[in-house]
Amino acid sequence: MSKAKVLEDNPIQELDSPKIRQTLPRYLTLDESIRLLESIDGDNAERDFCIITLFLNCGMRISELVGLNLSDIREDRIRVLGKGNKERLVPVLPAVYDALEKYTALRPFGAGGDDALFRSVRGLPMSPRMAQKSIESVRKYLQLPDY
Numbered sequence: 001m002s003k004a005k006v007l008e009d010n011p012i013q014e015l016d017s018p019k020i021r022q023t024l025p026r027y028l029t030l031d032e033s034i035r036l037l038e039s040i041d042g043d044n045a046e047r048d049f050c051i052i053t054l055f056l057n058c059g060m061r062i063s064e065l066v067g068l069n070l071s072d073i074r075e076d077r078i079r080v081l082g083k084g085n086k087e088r089l090v091p092v093l094p095a096v097y098d099a100l101e102k103y104t105a106l107r108p109f110g111a112g113g114d115d116a117l118f119r120s121v122r123g124l125p126m127s128p129r130m131a132q133k134s135i136e137s138v139r140k141y142l143q144l145p146d147y
Helices: 030-038 045-058 062-066 094-106 128-142
Strands: 077-081 087-091
Touching: 030 045, 045 062, 045 094, 045 128, 062 128
Parallel strands: none
Antiparallel strands: 077 087
């Protein structure tokens, strides 16, 4: 026979959960954003300019950005598949649409009719880490803060 001591009341029932302090997101100033866009150059300048323009104007996560397809883009909005497979429509400003048009005119084609918007030099869909590296290199060059 085992002896078990069962409590009749829950001793932590009345305890309050600790409050977790939430900080506001940090963002680039207008001058930092302009410097960032003006400093983009190299073999993939149009692609990187388009990526950073989308980040600055559309508030996307990296995974959402690299998951974009050509079929998701309309003149006035972009269909974004977000976290938890939630779909949303993001309005497209003229500057974003211009960057998309310039990039898609030069975009490398992939095999099998895949319509991934952002591609590597080899024509493969871009990975989130590849997009992150593109942004980090420009940010470090300009000595912008790490956000």
